[in-house]
Amino acid sequence: MSTNQYQRTIRATQNDTLDAIAYRIYAHRSMDMLPKLIESNAEYTPQALLPTGTVVILPNDNAVAAAPSIKLWD
Numbered sequence: 001m002s003t004n005q006y007q008r009t010i011r012a013t014q015n016d017t018l019d020a021i022a023y024r025i026y027a028h029r030s031m032d033m034l035p036k037l038i039e040s041n042a043e044y045t046p047q048a049l050l051p052t053g054t055v056v057i058l059p060n061d062n063a064v065a066a067a068p069s070i071k072l073w074d
Contacts, residue, residue, distance in 0.1 A: 012050035
């Protein structure tokens with residue numbers, strides 16, 4: 001199965017914007033992910049506020065989560 005077959009989506013809440021969604025979903029990586037989010041949802045870029053319930057496609061965040069480290073000695 002192709003990974004492109006499945007896309008992660010969310011629904012916009014009242015007074016939602018693409019940059020607010022980027023911050024809420026990607027947190028500290030929001031500035032890196034916002035252009036990809038805009039590209040994935042080009043039909044919504046002219047709108048400042050998204051209509052409530054709009055389906056927003058989330059681009060893949062290929063960042064690998066860092067494994068927790070254990071300090072053995074002080």
